[in-house]
Amino acid sequence: MKQWIKSILSRARSKSQEDKSLGSNGYENNGQTEEKEVETGHMYIIVGLGNPGREYENTRHNVGFMTLDQLAKAGGIDILEKKHKALIGKGMIDGKKVVLAKPMTYMNLSGESVRELVDFYKIDETAELIIISDDVSLPPGQLRVRKKGSAGGHNGLKNIIQHLGHDQFIRLRMGVGEKPAAYDMKDYVLGHFTGDDKKLIDEAAKRGAECIRMIMEQGPDAAMNSFNASVKAPEAK
Secondary structure, X not given: OHHHHHHXXXXXXXXXXXXXXEOOOOOEOOOOOOOOOOOOOOOEEEEEOOOOOHHHOOEHHHHHHHHHHHHHHHHOOOOOEEEOOEXXXXXXXXXEEEEEEEEOXXXXXXXXXXXXXXXXXXXXXXXXXXXXXXEOOOOOOOEEEEOOOOOOOOHHHHHHHHHHOOOOOEEEEEEOOOOOOOOOHHHHHOOEOOHHHHHHHHHHHHHHHHHHHHHHHHOHHXXXXXXXXXXXXXXXX
């Protein structure tokens, strides 16, 4: 009987040791605890606004996506993971932990994705959330950094403000030019860049990425002083 009891206890100890070497899903984790999906700590969530789909590529409304692509290139980050109603990419830029996100909700529902991102990563959205959007009130290529403010008629920003419950977040507004009088606003912002405007926007996307890096490194005030100046149109050749 004693030998039988010892055998039972021995098997129980073996099973306990085995369980410690496995995660709850039964895969070996080499003694490490399971990685929790929730990530916390100091980081920046940088959201470029736009519409998903090839038909919207290089349109005025997608300048946020274009600028985010330039930032991703600088950090060697791929924006491919599908999470939080967005395509996201995670990595480090200039020593700062970042999450780059392109909401896949279409522009007018961008706040749904931003709300999920903020809740999941538990950041301070007044200091660690940066939104990149197009702006028809600014000349093509003009950048404007703001730390707070209204949506200014932009439906994507309006939806973000609704879902966050405040407008106290950093935003980088990218000028795409004023709508001509004869144009419908929807047709204009969903239109493609052409000619000199395309050159200005391509350059602005690169400067926008530099601006975001300055915001993270030196703060929004420094970026406002450096990037909120007017932009001249390219000279005719």
